[in-house]
Amino acid sequence: MMNIIEVKELTKVYEGRKAVDSVSFEIKKGEAFGLLGPNGAGKTTTISMLSCLIPPTSGDAHIEGKSIIKEPIEVKKRIGVVPQDIALYPTLSARENLFFWGEMYGLSGRRLKEKVDEVLQVVGLTERSKDRINKYSGGMKRRINIAVGLLPSPKLLILDEPTVGVDPQSRTNILESLRKLNKGGLTILYTSHYMEEVEFLCDRVAVMDLGKIIAQGTQNELRLLAGKMDSLKISTIDEVQMRLVEVIKKVSETDEVKIADKAIEILTLQGRKVLPKIIELLGNNSIRIKSVEVEEPNLESLFLHLTGKELRD
Amino acid sequence: MIKKVLVIAFNSLKVTFRDKGNLIWLIIMPIVWTTLIGTMSTTGGGDEKIPVGFLNSDRGIYGEVFEEILRKEESIKIVAMAEDDEDKMRNSVKDTKLSVGLIIPGDFSEKLKVREQVVIEILKSQGNSSYFLEELIEKTAHRISINALAANFTVEKISERRVVLEEEVLEDEKERIWEEAFVKADAFFEPAPSIGIEYVVLSVEKRDENIPIGVEASSPGFAVMFVMMGVCFAGVAMVQERHHKTLARLLTTPTEKFSIISGKMLGFFLVGFIQFMILILFGQLVLKVNWGNLPLGVLLLVVSYVLSVTGLGTLLSVVVRTSAQAGAFAVLISMVTSMLGGAWWPIEIVPRFMQNIARFTPQYWAINGFNKIITRGFGITEILPNFYVLLAISTISLLLAIRFFRFE
Structure with a gap:
C-alpha cells in the first residue's frame, strides 16, 4: 500500500x-x-x-x-x-x-x-x-x-x-x-x-x-518491545489436578504455569490466543471456572519500560 | 483570492455585529452621546444654515427676485443688509461671520431690460470658498438672465404684432407682459444678456473662524471618536480570535497569508465605515446636521479616516497580548486621542500648544475637515489637505500593521 x-x-x-x-x-x-x-x-x-x-x-x-x-x-x-x-x-x-x-x-x-x-x-x-x-x-x-x-x-x-x-x-x-x-x-x-x-x-x-x-x-x-508477557489468572470451583500442568504448558506454549488448589496462573506471549484453548481443556476435565483475569502489557507499560516514567507524568 | 478576502471580511462583520455588546458600543452609545452632549452644548437654538449676506441696491424687481430664489434654498440663511451697510457686510465676511456677501447693484433690473451686461459682486474671505454657494449664486444669476431675455423677447414680439394691427401697446400693459413672460421664461435660452460675477477676495487680518457648537460639533466629533473605538474593538475581537485559535486555523486552509490579513483588515474597515454611515444618517435625519453640503468631500474624509483607524486598530491587536489589555487600550487610546483631536470640544478654544499636539491625531484632521464642510460650507479644495494627511497616516499604520501581523 x-x-x-x-x-x-x-x-x-x-x-x-x-x-x-x-x-x-x-x-x-x-x-x-x-x-x-x-x-x-x-x-x-x-x-x-x-x-x-x-x-x-x-x-x-x-x-x-x-x-x-x-x-x-x-x-x-x-x-x-x-x-x-x-x-x-x-x-x-x-x-x-x-x-x-x-x-x-x-x-x-x-x-x-x-x-x-x-x-x-x-x-x-x-x-x-x-x-x-x-x-x-x-x-x-x-x-x-x-x-x-x-x-x-x-x-x-x-x-x-x-x-x-x-x-x-x-x-x-x-x-x-x-x-x-x-x-x-x-x-x-x-x-x-x-x-x-x-x-x-x-x-x-x-x-x-x-x-x-x-x-x-x-x-x-x-x-x-515492553518485554512483558500476558498473565492469565483463572479461578475454579473444582480442584485442578496437578497432572494437568504439562497439558496446559503444551497448549499455552510456555513453561510458566502454576497450579495451586483452585487457581491456575499462566504467563504467555499470546494470552488472547491461548485462553479459549485453556477454557476448553478445563471443560473437558469437568473443572468449572469461577473467574478469568487477563493482564496484558500495554502502551503505558511500554512507555514506562522505555523512559522510566509514566505517560501522564 | 479576492473571494476569500471578501468571505473573511464579511465573516468578521457578522461576528462583530452579532455581539450585542458591540452593537451598544458601536451604535447606541454614539447616538446617545452625540444627542446628549450636542443638546447640552447648544447655545440659542443652534442655527446650522450657511449665512449669506445680501445687499440689494436694485431699483427694479430683479434684485428682489434674486433674493427670493436664494431664500428658497434650505441650507442657507439670507442676512438682508441695508444699502449703507456695505462696510459692515465686508467686515462680517472678513470675520467669517458670513460665508459670502452678495451685492446687487442699483441698475441691475434696468440693464437687464435693455440687455446690457451687469455685474454683481460676491464677497468672500481669503481661504474661505464654498463651491456650493458659488454654484448656487451663478445658477440663480443665469436663471434671472434667461428670464429677462424671455421677457424682452415677448414684449418685442407683441409690440411688433400690435404695430401690424395698428394698435398701440401701453406702458402699463408692457409691464404686465414683462412679468408674465418672466414667469414663463424657462422656454427661452441663449443668447442671454450676460450677468458678470466679480469675486472680491477680502484679506483676513485676524482669522476668527466659525466655531461649531451643539450637534454640529458633537455629530462629527463623537462619530469620529466612536468609529475609532469601534475599529479598536474589532482589534480586540482579533486578539480573541488569536486566543480561540481561529486565526491560526485559517492558516491550515489553502489560503494565502496575505488574503487572510487583507480580509481581516477589510472587515475592520467595513465595521468602521458602516458605523460612520449610520452616525452620519442619524446626524443628518434626526439631528438635522448639514452633512449633505459636499457628499464627495464627506466620503473622502470618511474613507481616509476609517482607513487610518483600521491601521491603528490592527496595530493595537498586534501589540497587546490579551483581550483585556486590548479592551483597556481601545477605550484609553480612543478617548485620549479624541479629546486631544477636538472630538469633545472645539479645538479652537484650547491653547495654541494643545492645538499643535492635536495635529498628531487622525481625529483632528477628520473633525477639522468635517467642520469645513458642515459649518463653513467649504469646497473640495479646502478639505484636500485633511484627506492627504489622513491618507498618509493610513499608509504608515497599515504598512506597520501588515509588517507586524501575528497569527499566534
Whole structure:
C-alpha cells in the first residue's frame, strides 16, 4: 500500500532547544496512525509543521508527494486539521461556522451545502446545527471542531488531542465516529496522551518523548518491545489436578504455569490466543471456572519500560 | 483570492455585529452621546444654515427676485443688509461671520431690460470658498438672465404684432407682459444678456473662524471618536480570535497569508465605515446636521479616516497580548486621542500648544475637515489637505500593521 505521508528527519528548534528532534515516520493510505506521548513530547509541534502552520528548522515531510516546505498550499488542499483548541466562532451557529470554513477550503454553492449537511450527519449534530456554538456542551463543540476538518474531504485527517476536556460518553462517540471514518478509507494521524484512545483507534503507533520518537510499530510489536508477557489468572470451583500442568504448558506454549488448589496462573506471549484453548481443556476435565483475569502489557507499560516514567507524568 | 478576502471580511462583520455588546458600543452609545452632549452644548437654538449676506441696491424687481430664489434654498440663511451697510457686510465676511456677501447693484433690473451686461459682486474671505454657494449664486444669476431675455423677447414680439394691427401697446400693459413672460421664461435660452460675477477676495487680518457648537460639533466629533473605538474593538475581537485559535486555523486552509490579513483588515474597515454611515444618517435625519453640503468631500474624509483607524486598530491587536489589555487600550487610546483631536470640544478654544499636539491625531484632521464642510460650507479644495494627511497616516499604520501581523 502506498504511503500517503512521509516524514523525514523533521526538526524544530526553539531558542536553542529541540522541540522536535529528527522525527521520521510514514503513514500508509487508509491507516490510522497514532502519535503517543506525554504533554511536551513534541506532538503538537510535529502536527503544526505537518499542517504548514510553522516551518521546520530542518528536514521535510511530503503529503501525497507534496513538500510541506515548498508546496504548502498544495499540502493544505489535501489535509483536514482538527486542532487541540476548539477553533470556532462562538457567537456563530454550527452551520454558519461550517459554511465559513467550507468557503475557506474553496467550497461554494450546492457542493458547500451538501458537504456541510454531510459532516453534520457524521458528527450527529444535524438537529442542533442552528444553535450558536457558545450554547453547545464541550463534547458537541469538539464534534463540530472535527466536522470542520472533514469539510475538504481530506486525504489525510490530522487530529491533535481532539478529546481533551470532554466527558467519557462524548469521547466514546468521537472515537467511534473516527473509527467508522477510518474503516471507510480515511487516513488518520491522531495524537494523544491517552493510551486507551490510541490503542482503540490506531493500527500503528509512534511513541514520542522529549521531541524524539522512541519506538514505533504495530500495537503487538510495541507490546513485545515492553518485554512483558500476558498473565492469565483463572479461578475454579473444582480442584485442578496437578497432572494437568504439562497439558496446559503444551497448549499455552510456555513453561510458566502454576497450579495451586483452585487457581491456575499462566504467563504467555499470546494470552488472547491461548485462553479459549485453556477454557476448553478445563471443560473437558469437568473443572468449572469461577473467574478469568487477563493482564496484558500495554502502551503505558511500554512507555514506562522505555523512559522510566509514566505517560501522564 | 479576492473571494476569500471578501468571505473573511464579511465573516468578521457578522461576528462583530452579532455581539450585542458591540452593537451598544458601536451604535447606541454614539447616538446617545452625540444627542446628549450636542443638546447640552447648544447655545440659542443652534442655527446650522450657511449665512449669506445680501445687499440689494436694485431699483427694479430683479434684485428682489434674486433674493427670493436664494431664500428658497434650505441650507442657507439670507442676512438682508441695508444699502449703507456695505462696510459692515465686508467686515462680517472678513470675520467669517458670513460665508459670502452678495451685492446687487442699483441698475441691475434696468440693464437687464435693455440687455446690457451687469455685474454683481460676491464677497468672500481669503481661504474661505464654498463651491456650493458659488454654484448656487451663478445658477440663480443665469436663471434671472434667461428670464429677462424671455421677457424682452415677448414684449418685442407683441409690440411688433400690435404695430401690424395698428394698435398701440401701453406702458402699463408692457409691464404686465414683462412679468408674465418672466414667469414663463424657462422656454427661452441663449443668447442671454450676460450677468458678470466679480469675486472680491477680502484679506483676513485676524482669522476668527466659525466655531461649531451643539450637534454640529458633537455629530462629527463623537462619530469620529466612536468609529475609532469601534475599529479598536474589532482589534480586540482579533486578539480573541488569536486566543480561540481561529486565526491560526485559517492558516491550515489553502489560503494565502496575505488574503487572510487583507480580509481581516477589510472587515475592520467595513465595521468602521458602516458605523460612520449610520452616525452620519442619524446626524443628518434626526439631528438635522448639514452633512449633505459636499457628499464627495464627506466620503473622502470618511474613507481616509476609517482607513487610518483600521491601521491603528490592527496595530493595537498586534501589540497587546490579551483581550483585556486590548479592551483597556481601545477605550484609553480612543478617548485620549479624541479629546486631544477636538472630538469633545472645539479645538479652537484650547491653547495654541494643545492645538499643535492635536495635529498628531487622525481625529483632528477628520473633525477639522468635517467642520469645513458642515459649518463653513467649504469646497473640495479646502478639505484636500485633511484627506492627504489622513491618507498618509493610513499608509504608515497599515504598512506597520501588515509588517507586524501575528497569527499566534
